[in-house]
Amino acid sequence: MTLLRVEDLHTHFISRDLDNQIRVARALNGVSFALEPGRILGLVGETGAGKSLTATSIMGLLRPPARVVGGRALFEGRDLLAMPEAEVNALRGRDISLVVQSPKSSLDPLTRIGDQLIRIHRAHRKASEKAARERAVEMLASLGIPDPARRMAAWPHELSGGMAQRVLIALALMNAPRLLIADEPTTGLDVTVQAQILDLLRDLVRRTGIGAMIITHDLGVVAHYCDEMAVMYAGAIVESGPVRQVFANPSHPYTANLIGATPERLRLGGPRTVGGPPPNLFRLPEGCAYRDRCPQAGADCATPPPDVALGAGHVARCHRVAA
Amino acid sequence: MNPVLQVEDLKKHFPAQGGRTVHAVNGVSFSIAAGETLGVVGESGSGKSTIGRAVIRLLKPTAGRIRFQGRDITHLPESACRPLRAEMQMVFQDPWSALNPRVRIGDLIAEPLLLHTKSSRSERQDRAEHLARRVRLTTELLTRYPAELSGGQLQRVCIARAIATQPKLIVLDEPTSSLDLSVRAGILELLAELKAETGVAMMFISHDLGTVKLISDRIMVLYLGGMVEYAPAARVFAQPAHPYSQALMSAHLPADPEAVLRRHVLEGEIPSPIALPPGCHFASRCPVAVPACQETAPELRAVHGDAQHQAACLRIAEGANRIPETAHG
Numbered sequence: 001m002t003l004l005r006v007e008d009l010h011t012h013f014i015s016r017d018l019d020n021q022i023r024v025a026r027a028l029n030g031v032s033f034a035l036e037p038g039r040i041l042g043l044v045g046e047t048g049a050g051k052s053l054t055a056t057s058i059m060g061l062l063r064p065p066a067r068v069v070g071g072r073a074l075f076e077g078r079d080l081l082a083m084p085e086a087e088v089n090a091l092r093g094r095d096i097s098l099v100v101q102s103p104k105s106s107l108d109p110l111t112r113i114g115d116q117l118i119r120i121h122r123a124h125r126k127a128s129e130k131a132a133r134e135r136a137v138e139m140l141a142s143l144g145i146p147d148p149a150r151r152m153a154a155w156p157h158e159l160s161g162g163m164a165q166r167v168l169i170a171l172a173l174m175n176a177p178r179l180l181i182a183d184e185p186t187t188g189l190d191v192t193v194q195a196q197i198l199d200l201l202r203d204l205v206r207r208t209g210i211g212a213m214i215i216t217h218d219l220g221v222v223a224h225y226c227d228e229m230a231v232m233y234a235g236a237i238v239e240s241g242p243v244r245q246v247f248a249n250p251s252h253p254y255t256a257n258l259i260g261a262t263p264e265r266l267r268l269g270g271p272r273t274v275g276g277p278p279p280n281l282f283r284l285p286e287g288c289a290y291r292d293r294c295p296q297a298g299a300d301c302a303t304p305p306p307d308v309a310l311g312a313g314h315v316a317r318c319h320r321v322a323a
Numbered sequence: 324m325n326p327v328l329q330v331e332d333l334k335k336h337f338p339a340q341g342g343r344t345v346h347a348v349n350g351v352s353f354s355i356a357a358g359e360t361l362g363v364v365g366e367s368g369s370g371k372s373t374i375g376r377a378v379i380r381l382l383k384p385t386a387g388r389i390r391f392q393g394r395d396i397t398h399l400p401e402s403a404c405r406p407l408r409a410e411m412q413m414v415f416q417d418p419w420s421a422l423n424p425r426v427r428i429g430d431l432i433a434e435p436l437l438l439h440t441k442s443s444r445s446e447r448q449d450r451a452e453h454l455a456r457r458v459r460l461t462t463e464l465l466t467r468y469p470a471e472l473s474g475g476q477l478q479r480v481c482i483a484r485a486i487a488t489q490p491k492l493i494v495l496d497e498p499t500s501s502l503d504l505s506v507r508a509g510i511l512e513l514l515a516e517l518k519a520e521t522g523v524a525m526m527f528i529s530h531d532l533g534t535v536k537l538i539s540d541r542i543m544v545l546y547l548g549g550m551v552e553y554a555p556a557a558r559v560f561a562q563p564a565h566p567y568s569q570a571l572m573s574a575h576l577p578a579d580p581e582a583v584l585r586r587h588v589l590e591g592e593i594p595s596p597i598a599l600p601p602g603c604h605f606a607s608r609c610p611v612a613v614p615a616c617q618e619t620a621p622e623l624r625a626v627h628g629d630a631q632h633q634a635a636c637l638r639i640a641e642g643a644n645r646i647p648e649t650a651h652g
């Protein structure tokens with residue numbers, strides 16, 4: 001069974017302005033993707049595209065004024081968005097884990113890391129203090145943390161960025177989840193540390209068959225560690241498919257532009273890469289949201305673009321793409 | 324031709340708690356010619372920013388010699404450094420905090436002209452418009468405030484300020500790290516253009532190996548404040564000689580799924596710059612270290628007789644510097 005299937009997810013920020021008029025920011029506009037067990041999906045897109053919001057929407061972690069206004073998020077066939085809150089809470093931290101962006105701020109600064117690991121385990125699984133402690137030490141060791149028994153007593157502020165990130169991943173894995181969502185798990189870390197952490201994640205997925213979604217804006221991470229990728233623009237997936245295929249044949253003009261802007265493809269002194277301001281979520285244009293920035297836009301782009309299947313699970317949402 | 328910048332055996336130490344010393348930079352030597360871009364790479368804390376700030380004399384060096392356009396500026400007093408700043412400029416990582424939020428963009432761009440030239444108000448205004456166009460900002464932005472611009476636009480403002488006085492050297496400390504890919508590409512294109520047109524020398528500091536590879540002519544690899552390798556950019560990526568460079572380059576993830584990775588995983592953690600080990604600073608983590616490495620600090624030497632390619636490793640001479648690969652995937 002598909003581990004996670006997100007269908008047409010819409011999340012809005014609904015607020016009132018000074019004149020008491022309702023203002024709606026359409027931050028997610030029909031996000032759809034699927035993740036199979038034992039696979040790694042990379043979710044990419046520029047800042048503000050809605051990557052983190054996709055994760056928090058699925059996990060039921062939105063705070064007002066953000067609200068899911070449509071769509072489904074099926075975890076092993078059950079819709080997380082329609083479940084009673086108690087059930088979602090029971091799944092979260094046990095069967096589904098989220099590693100949030102910015103590692104330092106998400107560790108409890110007043111609790112030793114060992115106690116944090118033990119606490120999350122015992123909150124969700126029946127385990128003695130001793131068994132939980134043993135599992136915590138094992139988990140730290142398996143994440144390549146030297147001298148794990150001693151590190152259990154460390155305070156968060158004593159950890160380097162790379163160590164803090166490993167501890168966060170250890171926390172996420174303590175309860176052997178079946179789905180792991182990691183939001184920018186290696187951003188800001190040195191490349192050598194990044195590679196180690198991603199190696200660990202990939203080994204874990206291959207060994208245990210869990211499914212993982214990595215949110216990143218680093219296409220190098222996607223190219224080498226993900227099986228599938230989904231490209232997000234203005235709150236929608238504009239292209240998705242197997243990584244090699246999307247890189248070899250980027251079909252949505254936004255994807256082509258994004259991949260063309262990587263240092264590997266960029267030709268300094270060649271034709272200019274088109275950047276542009278991010279779209280205004282309060283006033284998204286009708287039809288394709290990329291229209292204003294798109295070099296290939298035409299009159300038909302004012303109507304909603306179709307999802308065009310390009311074979312082997314490769315899909316692009318664009319009027320210009322021929323199947 | 325004389326290099327724009329010549330640095331010999333530069334050291335910078337900071338005082339630390341308990342009377343101890345942080346050995347941030349431990350004897351680096353390099354030069355940058357007009358029109359040349361030197362890339363500086365190394366892990367966090369390896370001394371990149373400290374070197375950048377020392378060479379334009381925002382910091383006072385502990386030892387060594389810095390020559391700028393042939394002139395020894397190592398010990399210039401602060402008052403004499405100020406006029407020099409018209410000729411050597413710096414661009415920082417975070418454009419949001421680099422600019423005064425209460426000053427209009429036009430005045431921000433004109434500020435270096437006010438500080439360093441005797442131009443009239445209207446001359447400065449003309450020049451600011453010219454500079455804005457030069458970095459591809461529309462002139463309507465000149466009357467706005469920083470909060471109304473995007474990160475990429477603000478970084479262009481910082482670059483416009485840096486080139487306002489036609490400097491001979493610009494130190495760029497992670498100038499594109501906080502920017503989105505397509506915005507970053509635009510900035511890199513701009514820098515390449517400026518370099519070709521003005522012949523300015525650049526020192527480009529970055530964690531992003533792909534970007535450094537693209538923009539640099541030569542690259543210097545740092546480990547714990549020391550230079551371990553110094554070579555043309557393509558060489559450092561294709562044939563890194565120092566074991567640390569090999570490990571660092573192998574961790575680079577090019578945005579191309581077909582690129583083959585040769586992964587070398589390093590064990591252990593970087594030693595503290597307060598208690599530097601004797602001998603080669605990398606020896607404690609080096610897979611090919613021998614006892615001699617712990618004793619003698621290796622000097623930069625030409626690799627296989629190629630003066631362009633230098634590395635500091637005892638094991639190169641015996642051809643024993645290659646570290647083993649681990650399989651990827």
Ligand SMILES: Nc1ncnc2c1ncn2[C@@H]1O[C@H](COP(=O)(O)OP(=O)(O)OP(=O)(O)O)[C@@H](O)[C@H]1O
Pocket residue numbers: 013025027045046047048049050051052053054065101217281
């Ligand atoms: N209170 C709010 N009202 C309106 N829009 C909001 C509000 N809070 C966030 N947003 C918007 O929601 C969008 C989704 O943001 P999200 O954090 O998911 O982006 P992201 O893709 O994770 O970006 P990054 O790469 O910077 O982490 C952004 O465009 C943001 O501006």
Ligand SMILES: Nc1ncnc2c1ncn2[C@@H]1O[C@H](COP(=O)(O)OP(=O)(O)OP(=O)(O)O)[C@@H](O)[C@H]1O
Pocket residue numbers: 337338345346347365366367368369370371372373374530596
């Ligand atoms: N003002 C200071 N006082 C004390 N120590 C300092 C000071 N500035 C830098 N250091 C230390 O000097 C060393 C080199 O720091 P530097 O900022 O140059 O590294 P970097 O290579 O730029 O790192 P990053 O990639 O994180 O920017 C570090 O150990 C740092 O803690």
Ligand SMILES: [Mg+2]
Pocket residue numbers: 051052053101183
């Ligand atoms: Mg985010």
Ligand SMILES: [Mg+2]
Pocket residue numbers: 371372373496
């Ligand atoms: Mg720095």
